[in-house]
Amino acid sequence: MKIPLAWLQLKHQKTRLLVAIAGISFSVILMFMQLGFQSALFDSAVLLHKSLNGDIFLLSPRSTALIAMKSFSERRLYQALGDKNVEFITPIYLGFAQWKNPANPLKWRNIHIIGFDTEYSVFNLPGVEQNMDKLKEPDVVLFDLASRPEFGPVVNLFQSQTSLLTEIDNMSNATRKIEVVGLFKLGTTFGIDGNLITSHLNFLRIFSQRKKGLIEVGVIKLKSGNPANIEQKLQQYLPNDVQIFTKEEWIKFEKQYWMTSTAIGFIFSLGVAMGLIVGIVVVYQILYTDVANHLKEYATLTTMGYRHRYFLTVVFQESLILACLGYIPGFLIASGLYKIAHQTTLLPIAMTQQRTWFVFLLTIFMCFLAGIIAVRKLQDVDPADIF
Incomplete structure (x- = not known):
């Protein structure tokens, strides 16, 4: 079986690959922790609401x-x-x-x-x-x-x-x-x-x-x-x-307070966005450097008849490989940190399947977006200028 060009380029410089994986893992951990704390904020706030054996609730x-x-x-x-x-x-x-x-x-x-x-x-x-x-x-x-x-x-x-x-x-x-x-x-x-x-x-x-x-x-x-x-x-x-709520409405009312009326809800959302930005910057730097270092090779392939779509495919393959390699250690570390946070704070912080897939998709999106930005350097490549 043929080894993809994207993987060969990434593993050519192992130190740079390890740095990229570490940067993506850090971003994944940051997103997991912020989402976990945000979920714990909302879930813990409505523990009493969910425990009450009632259908309608009156409040001031x-x-x-x-x-x-x-x-x-x-x-x-x-x-x-x-x-x-x-x-x-x-x-x-x-x-x-x-x-x-x-x-x-x-x-x-x-x-x-x-x-x-x-x-x-x-x-x-x-x-x-x-x-x-x-x-x-x-x-x-x-x-x-x-x-x-x-x-x-x-x-x-x-x-x-x-x-x-x-x-x-x-x-x-x-x-x-x-x-x-x-x-x-x-x-x-x-x-x-x-x-x-x-x-x-x-x-x-x-x-x-x-x-x-x-x-x-x-x-x-x-x-x-x-x-x-x-x-x-x-x-x-x-x-x-009096205010009148069904149980679902009262739960939503409580969560809305923590989401919009307190600074802590905004901070957790901002933390997820910051993790995404950090990951985009790290992946962009890696992919941009990779593209810049192989411009001559790309120019040679262009003269041989390879189209720009092929180079896009290579860069996106690199993005997907980086996303997978960075996500795995980030997920494992975040799972351990969840257990430590739960034991320390007693808050309902736990890894969920929904959050697992959500962060994985965010990681892929983050790497693909960085790849799109990095690959723009190839759009104006002229073999005559390079050689």
């Missing part, structure tokens, strides 16, 4: 994201009961408080507290349903075992003692003793380092300054009917002091 118009929720009247939720398709409604209370590290009483850290009515199974989370009866006791909470380690060795202490006492400061200089009676798993986000789940009554005990009936999320579970149709009916007779 002033709420912009899970970390910036505003209260509204619980009466709007009860008004939704007028629809015959509603199976049940339940309020969700959300707030941040200071958690005292049980292993180091001098360390306090913000923690996210979720309060709900234990009459309904509203969470699809490991550990919540099993501990539902315990949450009916006063001053008890469930601790998120996927929280950051800065909250202390809570999981180990609880498993060795089956219960754990600590304190919570509700941000108004009022501390309250609470007991951890169980564990559940939700996960951290870019704005939330840890979570507690408790009953709505215990939530109001912790946040004694809060008024009962002012909630952050209203959950509506339907027994029949299309959520989109029920949503439209609710919008017609509920006042405009």
Whole structure:
């Protein structure tokens, strides 16, 4: 079998080939990491949304994201009961408080507290349903075992003692003793380092300054009917002091906040673009130098009758070879970095098949674009001038 001219030219100078592979791999790693962090940002932000057993959700118009929720009247939720398709409604209370590290009483850290009515199974989370009866006791909470380690060795202490006492400061200089009676798993986000789940009554005990009936999320579970149709009916007779979402719309609303209303969403997109540009520059330099060094050979082939299309094919073959050779180590290194990032940050960073193919196609596009720019030098090649 004939060895392609493109491969022979690339491997002629092995050092330059290795430099090109390293540059492309770096670009691939950069794109993978930025896309991975961006995906982790969006996926982690909607973990709570996906865990709620509801079809329609009510929010205050002033709420912009899970970390910036505003209260509204619980009466709007009860008004939704007028629809015959509603199976049940339940309020969700959300707030941040200071958690005292049980292993180091001098360390306090913000923690996210979720309060709900234990009459309904509203969470699809490991550990919540099993501990539902315990949450009916006063001053008890469930601790998120996927929280950051800065909250202390809570999981180990609880498993060795089956219960754990600590304190919570509700941000108004009022501390309250609470007991951890169980564990559940939700996960951290870019704005939330840890979570507690408790009953709505215990939530109001912790946040004694809060008024009962002012909630952050209203959950509506339907027994029949299309959520989109029920949503439209609710919008017609509920006042405009609440926002009404289906679950998919609420998830989209949350992601849109992080994508457009925060700097971090833009930075990750910019990082992907920078990785693409770096790769284009590296591949262009390699291919341009290769073309320049072989101008005489190309001119000779031109006089022999080879058309410009043939030279384009050679350069594009080189681009494809570089893309494949650079992608493989970049993919392997990025996969390892994903595991390290997940273990360190506890964010949902994982390699997906969709992202694998997307970055591979981006790499091919990047190398082909660099090849198109580099091959322009051949367009005006005149054998008479070269010889």
